[in-house]
Amino acid sequence: MVGGLRREWAEEIRCASPARASLVALLNDDSSPVSRVHLGLVFLVEPSEGSVEVREVEKLEGESLSLEAMRRHYLSMESWSQLVYDDLVAGARTRVEKSPLVVQLEPEP
Numbered sequence: 001m002v003g004g005l006r007r008e009w010a011e012e013i014r015c016a017s018p019a020r021a022s023l024v025a026l027l028n029d030d031s032s033p034v035s036r037v038h039l040g041l042v043f044l045v046e047p048s049e050g051s052v053e054v055r056e057v058e059k060l061e062g063e064s065l066s067l068e069a070m071r072r073h074y075l076s077m078e079s080w081s082q083l084v085y086d087d088l089v090a091g092a093r094t095r096v097e098k099s100p101l102v103v104q105l106e107p108e109p
Contacts, residue, residue, distance in 0.1 A: 002103055005043060009105050014055045016107050019047040022099035024092045031079045042084055044096055045105065 005021060027040030054062045067089055074082060084092075 005103060012055055013052050015047050015052045017047050017049045018107055019045050019105040021045045021103040021105055022096045023101040024095045025087055027080055027083060029080050029083060
């Protein structure tokens with residue numbers, strides 16, 4: 001679990017500062033055949049300073065947005081992203097202090 005988090009962070013994100021990843025939810029989405037056989041762990045990742053950027057720009061794109069600004073993309077999000085967004089709006093951030101798992105992510109060398 002933690003190995004997967006660290007691997008995905010290193011492969012897909014560029015961040016010059018350490019970051020703290022707090023487990024805030026489990027994600028179970030039964031809306032499609034593929035999602036029915038997957039269980040997701042949702043981490044809220046907060047860099048100690050600065051911002052993050054997408055590393056694999058040939059495959060992915062992304063930007064940092066407030067929840068309010070993100071709302072305009074809601075209908076084009078995959079169902080799991082909509083579930084995470086809904087949970088963030090409902091207060092997932094308040095669960096950070098009670099997180100059963102906190103992982104320190106190191107900056108890129």
